[in-house]
Amino acid sequence: MSELPIRFPRVIGHRGAVGHAPENTLVGIRKAAELGATWVEFDVALTKDDVPVLLHDATVDRTTDGTGKLADMTLQDVRALDAGRWFSADFAGERVPTLTETIRLLEALGLGANVEIKPTPGRESVTGRVVAKQVADEWPNSLRAPVFSSFWVDALVAAQRTAPEIPRGWLMRRPGKGWQAQAKALDCLSIHCSHKALTKGIATEIRAAGYHLLAYTVNDAKRALKLFDWGVESVFSDYPERILEM
Numbered sequence: 201m202s203e204l205p206i207r208f209p210r211v212i213g214h215r216g217a218v219g220h221a222p223e224n225t226l227v228g229i230r231k232a233a234e235l236g237a238t239w240v241e242f243d244v245a246l247t248k249d250d251v252p253v254l255l256h257d258a259t260v261d262r263t264t265d266g267t268g269k270l271a272d273m274t275l276q277d278v279r280a281l282d283a284g285r286w287f288s289a290d291f292a293g294e295r296v297p298t299l300t301e302t303i304r305l306l307e308a309l310g311l312g313a314n315v316e317i318k319p320t321p322g323r324e325s326v327t328g329r330v331v332a333k334q335v336a337d338e339w340p341n342s343l344r345a346p347v348f349s350s351f352w353v354d355a356l357v358a359a360q361r362t363a364p365e366i367p368r369g370w371l372m373r374r375p376g377k378g379w380q381a382q383a384k385a386l387d388c389l390s391i392h393c394s395h396k397a398l399t400k401g402i403a404t405e406i407r408a409a410g411y412h413l414l415a416y417t418v419n420d421a422k423r424a425l426k427l428f429d430w431g432v433e434s435v436f437s438d439y440p441e442r443i444l445e446m
């Protein structure tokens with residue numbers, strides 16, 4: 201995996217490109233690349249048998265034709281589901297991808313990635329550990345290193361212990377009291393905030409502390425311009441082309 205210093209792009213496709221294609225699917229990642237995104241973000245959680253797959257919610261209800269908690273389903277159960285039809289009949293037959301096949305697709309497309317570690321409840325440390333191990337083992341040399349992120353500090357701590365060389369971003373709505381000590385302990389590269397909670401003052405504080413700053417989820421080009429002006433380097437967008445077309 202490439203060791204070059206990180207230069208974040210202006211836009212990162214959110215859950216692939218969820219404005220155009222079902223979230224956290226291979227077709228969504230392909231769509232983001234087609235739209236011109238050079239990086240994508242996706243959410244990773246573990247099945248019951250500890251296989252990392254792409255899913256945002258703790259249950260499969262919203263984004264597949266199944267029901268139930270991911271933590272109660274084996275990979276075989278999850279692979280039987282349709283993860284595209286909920287979005288549109290055009291995407292029927294799309295599966296919940298494994299992290300392994302996602303990494304292969306990123307390699308084929310030459311895409312950078314923010315791997316958001318999204319543990320199901322109570323599985324924070326094990327998810328951080330298993331995802332970090334798989335990324336460290338399987339990431340191709342031809343691709344730059346990904347950036348891990350998580351709302352869960354325990355997941356980031358586990359990733360840090362397992363694969364300290366892979367950069368971490370701390371994902372949060374906005375920084376709370378004492379955030380700098382925690383970010384330092386996590387040895388974070390970046391802070392990822394909700395753009396709705398960001399102010400110029402908070403952005404300035406984060407940049408002055410030496411962190412890269414990313415903001416989610418920005419679908420309006422004018423808002424993105426303001427955020428860039430405040431020192432945000434990259435925005436996550438459901439419609440990456442809107443930011444690229446500015």
Ligand code: G3P
Binds near residue numbers: 214241256392
């Ligand atoms: O990583 C940025 C963004 O994806 C965080 O929120 O809920 O869309 O995973 P969410």
Ligand code: MG
Binds near residue numbers: 215241242243316
């Ligand atoms: Mg996410």
